[in-house]
Amino acid sequence: MSRYDLTEFEWRIIEPLLPNKPRGVPRVDDRRVLNGIFWVLRSGAPWCDLPERYGPGTTCYNRFTRWRRAAVWERLIDAIKSSYDGNIQMIDSTSVRAHQQAATAKTGDRDHCLGRSRGGLTTKIHVVVDARGLPIRLGLTAGQAHDGKIADFLLDHLGSRTIVLADKAYDADRIRELIEDQGATPNISPKSNRRWKPCFSKRLYRERNLIERFFSKLKHFRRVATRYDKLAANFLAMVQLASVRLWLRAYESTT
Structure with a gap:
């Protein structure tokens, strides 16, 4: 074995x-x-x-x-994450370098979520984790895409009284309104050029180390740490399966 x-x-x-x-x-x-x-x-x-x-x-x-x-892998992670702790949620992204074989897919009408950034050809993995640092929503964009562009998709199922932690990349009025319209509270680090400074708790913000630790665990899976898959759908499936494994290990450690 x-x-x-x-x-x-x-x-x-x-x-x-x-x-x-x-x-x-x-x-x-x-x-x-x-x-x-x-x-x-x-x-x-x-x-x-x-x-x-x-x-x-x-x-x-x-x-x-x-x-x-x-959609078996998607349904699998949805079932396993059903007991997530929604009181605090955190959103962030990490860039993954694409191997040269991932860049050989035919473009056509498909978005392969590949783009040029300072690291070369990259893909961004976007994730929302719960208060235990376990993934509850996932998404992909091209490496050069701004983090805020996918926030509408990742932050559209918040519960009331949820606190959302995010860094300055998500400090936009549109994102704050999206969170507040669902009865949740944004705790987003404000940009230095913001005229109006919203309420922000540095103590709560320190909890964001959990999402950084999640990315570290995620990249132990080498098929995620480097993108080899030509299709974005296949790469996202690999990220979903790695997330399933992390959930299962968390369950097993508490039984």
Whole structure:
């Protein structure tokens, strides 16, 4: 058993959330395939280098992309994060360097979330975490995009009396109004050129170290620390699966 494989505890949680297939040809063992997908996610290795104990790399890759198209990974993280602590939420982003093979996708009408920034060709991972530093909403943009552009999508499901922590990149009247319209409270570091200084708690703001620690844990997964996937949808699926693993480890550590 590899140290990247699902534990018995993790498998007991995931198994009931996977798609049922009562009829037709039985599919390849779900746990073996998932272990293969998590091995690629954690090691960063190409699918063709998957160890034989996980079966053919094409089987794991095809299952990964088929379930991504069927929104299985999205539903999985939605189910696992359902018990999140919404009293305090934090939003931020991190840039990820794209490998040269990620830049070979055909453009067409698709947005591959790749852009030029000071780090070269990059993608930004945007995340909202709860009071424990666990991810509850995720998104991608091109590396040069401003953080505030995706805030409308990430901050549109706030509960009343939620406190939102964010840095100066999110200090815009539009974002503050979006938060307040949901009955939540923004605690956003104000820009130095702001004429009107809103209420801001430095003590609460120090809690933002939790989102930095989340990014550190997320980048232990080498398939996330460097973007190898050509399609933004596949890369986001990798981020979702890494987030699922972090949630499961948090659950396991408290049982």
